[in-house]
Structure formats: C-alpha cells, structure tokens
Amino acid sequence: MSILVIAEHDNASLKGATLNVVTAAKAIGGDIEVLVAGSNCGGAAEAAAKVEGVAKVLVADNAAYEHQLAENVALLIAEIGKNYTHILAPSTSNGKNIAPRAAALLDVQAISDIISVESADTFKRPVYAGNVIATVQSSDAVKVLSVRGTAFDAAATEGGSATVETLASVTDAGISTFVGQELAVSDRPELTAASIVISGGRGMQNGDNFEMLYKVADKLGAAVGASRAAVDAGFVPNDMQVGQTGKIVAPDLYVAVGISGAIQHLAGMKDSKVIVAINKDEEAPIFQVADYGLVADLFEAVPELEGKL
Amino acid sequence: MKILVAVKRVVDYNVKVRPKSDGTDVDIANAKMSINPFCEIAVEEAVRLKEKGVATEIIAVSMGPKQSQEQIRTAMALGADRGILVETSEELQPLAVAKCLNAIVAKESPDLIIMGKQTIDGDNNQTGQMLGALAGLPQGTFASEVSVGEGKVSVIREVDGGLQTVELTLPAIVTTDLRLNEPRYASLPNIMKAKKKPLDTTTPEELGVDAAPRVQTLKVEPPAERQAGIKVADVAELVDKLKNEAKVIS
Numbered sequence: 001m002s003i004l005v006i007a008e009h010d011n012a013s014l015k016g017a018t019l020n021v022v023t024a025a026k027a028i029g030g031d032i033e034v035l036v037a038g039s040n041c042g043g044a045a046e047a048a049a050k051v052e053g054v055a056k057v058l059v060a061d062n063a064a065y066e067h068q069l070a071e072n073v074a075l076l077i078a079e080i081g082k083n084y085t086h087i088l089a090p091s092t093s094n095g096k097n098i099a100p101r102a103a104a105l106l107d108v109q110a111i112s113d114i115i116s117v118e119s120a121d122t123f124k125r126p127v128y129a130g131n132v133i134a135t136v137q138s139s140d141a142v143k144v145l146s147v148r149g150t151a152f153d154a155a156a157t158e159g160g161s162a163t164v165e166t167l168a169s170v171t172d173a174g175i176s177t178f179v180g181q182e183l184a185v186s187d188r189p190e191l192t193a194a195s196i197v198i199s200g201g202r203g204m205q206n207g208d209n210f211e212m213l214y215k216v217a218d219k220l221g222a223a224v225g226a227s228r229a230a231v232d233a234g235f236v237p238n239d240m241q242v243g244q245t246g247k248i249v250a251p252d253l254y255v256a257v258g259i260s261g262a263i264q265h266l267a268g269m270k271d272s273k274v275i276v277a278i279n280k281d282e283e284a285p286i287f288q289v290a291d292y293g294l295v296a297d298l299f300e301a302v303p304e305l306e307g308k309l
Numbered sequence: 310m311k312i313l314v315a316v317k318r319v320v321d322y323n324v325k326v327r328p329k330s331d332g333t334d335v336d337i338a339n340a341k342m343s344i345n346p347f348c349e350i351a352v353e354e355a356v357r358l359k360e361k362g363v364a365t366e367i368i369a370v371s372m373g374p375k376q377s378q379e380q381i382r383t384a385m386a387l388g389a390d391r392g393i394l395v396e397t398s399e400e401l402q403p404l405a406v407a408k409c410l411n412a413i414v415a416k417e418s419p420d421l422i423i424m425g426k427q428t429i430d431g432d433n434n435q436t437g438q439m440l441g442a443l444a445g446l447p448q449g450t451f452a453s454e455v456s457v458g459e460g461k462v463s464v465i466r467e468v469d470g471g472l473q474t475v476e477l478t479l480p481a482i483v484t485t486d487l488r489l490n491e492p493r494y495a496s497l498p499n500i501m502k503a504k505k506k507p508l509d510t511t512t513p514e515e516l517g518v519d520a521a522p523r524v525q526t527l528k529v530e531p532p533a534e535r536q537a538g539i540k541v542a543d544v545a546e547l548v549d550k551l552k553n554e555a556k557v558i559s
Contacts, residue, residue, distance in 0.1 A: 011420055029433050031489070067473075070438065070441070070448055070450070071447050071448070074438075076440060078442075081338065092469050093451060093467070093468040093469045094468070094469070096434050096438075096450070097450050097451075098436065098438075099438075100403070100433075100434070100435035100436075100438035100439050100442075101438040101439065101441055101442045101448065102442070103404070103435070103439065103442075103443035103500075104404060104407060104438070104439035104440075104443055105442045107404075107419070108404070108523070109402050109404040109522075109523035109524050110403070110404075110433075110434045110435055111524060112432065112434055112435060113432065122527065125347070126322070126432065126532070127335075127430065127431055127432050127529075128326040128335065128429070128430060128432070129387070129429060129432060130532055131325060131326050131327070131531075131532070131533065132326055132327070132328055132335055132529050132530070132532070133530050133531070133532050134525070134526050134529045135527045135528040135529070135530075136524050136525065136527065137524065137525045137527055138523065138524050139523050139524070139525065140523050140524075141315075147340070173445075173447070175445075175446070175447040175477065175478045176447040176448075176475055176476070176477050176478070177403075177475065177476045177477075178473070178474075179463065179475060179476050180473075180474045181468070181471060181472060181473040181474065181476040182471050182472045182474075183470045183471035183472075190469055190470045192469065193469065193470075196557070196558070220465075220558060221444075234515075237488070238487045238488045239453075239467065239487070239488055241487065242531065244322055244429060245322060245346050245429065245487060246487060252557050253551065253555070253557040253558065254424050263323070263325045264322060264323065270532070270535065271532070273557070274551070274555045274557050275535070275538070276478075276547065278549070282540075287538070287540070288537075289538075290538045291536075291538040291555065292538055292539060292540075292541050292547055292550050292551070292555075293538060293539070293540045293541065294539060294541050294543070294544065294547050295539070296543070296544070301544050304544040304546050305547070305548065308544060308545065308548045309548065309558070
C-alpha cells in the first residue's frame, strides 16, 4: 500500500495536524509520502522529512500553491493521486476544502472525519454530529480520507529521514485568487485547536459577564466558547458556538459554565477528555456527561476558580 | 443573474438520533424532518441577493425521496422562484449528489451556486467542493460574507484561526457557514404563494448519473458512553481534582 498525506503547513512550518494524519496513515500501513504544496515552502518540507514514519516528501513549490487554493492544489493531487491506494488529509478547514475536490476529480467518494482505521478499506466516522458512529467500507480503488486529529496521536517530529522529491508540474486553474486573510490576533488559541475550552451558556445572563470566562481562559491558555442559547440571546457572536451546528471540539479539558446541556450542545463537546460543569441547577443534563460537576452559582464559583489558578 | 441553491431534507437538529437496535442504520422513521440549517442559510443568502437586485431568479434543487418537495416548498416560501426535485428512494452520497447537480448546472447555467457547507445528518462537508471539481468552477467554502461584483464574487471564508478572502470568477460555488446570515421566517402569505410556484421532477437516471453508492455502511453504533462523573463540593476540590486526578491543568 502507498499512502499520500496532504501536509497542513504555512510554507515556513509544518502544522501539528499533519502529525495526527501520519499516525492514521501508519494504522493503515504502507509507504507514507507527504505532499507539501506551497510557495517557498522549503521549511515545511524539511520538517515533514523529519517526521517519524515518512518515507518520502513531495514538494510542489510554486506561486500557484502559495495560499493552497483548492482549485489549484486539487488538480495537483488528482494528477499524482492515482499512484496511491490512499490519500489522507487533516480535517482542518484547509483539508476539508481541498480533499473532496481532489476526490471528485479522481471519481472517488471521499470519507470525511475518520476517527479509527478498522482495515485498509474500512473506517469509523461520526455522523449526526457524533450521536452515531458509523463503520463504513469504501469500494473505490483510491481511498480519499480526511482525518479527525483528536482521534489519533501525533507522530514524532524527529526520527524520520525521508527523501525529498521536487514535483515539476504546475497546476494553476486560474479561476480563483487569494485576496487576504485576517487571522485572529487574540493570544487565546483557536476553539477547535485548543487543549482547554471554557464555554458559557444562557446562565451567563449577558455578554459582559463573559469577561469572567476570558480571565479564567487567559490563566489556562484556553479558548472561550458558548452554547447556542448564549449565541441566540446575543451574548456573544456565532463563531463562538460549540454544538451540532457550530464548532465540534474535543479538548483535554472542557469547562461548561451556566450551560444546561441541550442535545445540540452536547453533540459538539462530548468527546472532550475531561468535562467540568458548573451550574446552579443540580438537575441540569450537563451533569450526566460531566466528569466533575460543581453545583454552584457561577457568579461566585468562576471568580473563585480564577483566583485559585 | 441566476442563482441555484441546493437544499436537503434532514432530521431536525433538535432530534437526538439513535442507531436501530440491530445496528444496521439510524432510527429516523418518525423523526421530525426539516431543511438542513446550512441550506436554509444558502436560501436566505440567495434571497438577499435578489432583494438587492443582484439576482433575478432563484432555483431551489433538492434530491431524495418525494417528501423532499416539502423542503423545496420551504425554500420557495423564503423566496426561491422555482424548484427541481431529483427524486430517488436510494441513498445518494455526496459524489452522486454533486454529479446530479453538475448535470443541472449544465442545463440551467446559473451564475452562482449556493449550498450549505455540510448537512447535519451525514456531516460530510464534500458536495460543494465536488461540484466545483466536476463543473470546473471555483469554490468559496465556509462563507461568512459574499459580495458579487462584475464577473466575479468575493467570498470571506471562515478558516481555522480566522478569515480568508478569495476572489472567484463567475460562475462560482459558495458553501455557507453559520455566520453568513440569519435566515428569516417564512410568512403565511409566502407559504401559500410557494404552493403555486413551479416544481419540476427528474431522476438521477434522467440526468445520466450513475448514483450507486461507493461507500457501504457496515454498522452504526452509539458513541462510547461517558463514565458517570462525580460532584465536587467546592471550587477548591475542583481545582485539586483537575490538577492531581485528571492532570489536565498544572
């Protein structure tokens, strides 16, 4: 078997999500090659060559790939993809943008968000926002998979000595242009990548009170999320929403503050390793999934928590 | 300009879906069905473009069982002008849906195709990207802002860690994220009017699409249950447990 891993990178460096995908590739078994498509992406390629378990790194270094536009990168993957039994991408916004486009060019039904490898053609993946786990089998010659990073450990960043091969061909579809980007300048980590998430619900009462959560988050290096109820009430913007129609998170620690635990919220966070619930209603359903429940008034408990960290 | 929006009939987001006891499929026999929330955002965006005078016609397309007509009527009540149902009782996977849409795009030649980034049943997040590949059109996925210009569309995309802006030549595909807009509620007069709007029916076969599934579901099961946790007495005990038992903070 030969596996192509699509690297997550910013040209200068390799992103951690790639390492989880390499581990998923190892679980399938076979030669693992990593594609680094970028511009002046030598730094990322060098890092990929050192990852334990990687046999070869393919580098496509051209201005057409600078921002990894799906239209251009998918053409490249489709061109080289037939040489592989599996093509794996991380379930990042970039991976999700590119992998299905490449799959369709290869006439393959991609499988999204795998959380385990059962065999070379059979995988488990969550559906219905994680309320159901499906075991699915692909009949396509090439398997195109996106890998949920939280389900696989990271491969070691040292220990590999892959050969590096430069790809000459340039695939520029010429139908899309990168204009700019605005990456969050907050010192807080991004919700789906954070190892600790603290979320507030309707119990927060208003947007100003989220300041309490920001203070705790800053002490823990955590991201701040919210329930749909808090978003619908206008306390905080939509992009903070954790839940079935918002962001799906699975951090090491999830702290739910003033969140009752509606199905739609639980679907977005119940794969977290440790869940803490702080709620004054001891009957709140959130306590049924919490490892540590504290029945308390959040307006007393949260400042106290901040003080003790 | 002409806009095509895709809408899917899915289990309502408030319904907790469970596997059947024999593990062959999910049990949705009597579940409340609704328009997929991301598709609803797609319809709203198309309607706003029409209200701004940018779009002249909105076509709503759905695929699936006959009852998917209800979701097309919902889209019409929100402002779509006409509908196309690709009727099939078979399971359609994203690649097959993209192929059917591609056939409709070839016939209708829309300038913009707006669809949800994913459906809340299969959670695949593939169809828009696949349609882009098959039709050779650019894609603005996970859109939080769409601005149509002369022969092009500018899309602000929600990416990990922030926002990215891309410019796409028209025709183009946009897939919606949550922040793009807040869909309106259909008024009763509009619901009544929607019943009279034209709705054509076709099939994957008529569109020349081989819709056979490529991926087989072998089993469905509930996710691992979480172990029942404990209640802590106070904040001090909570911090102690997190530090010394769970070891998730230091």
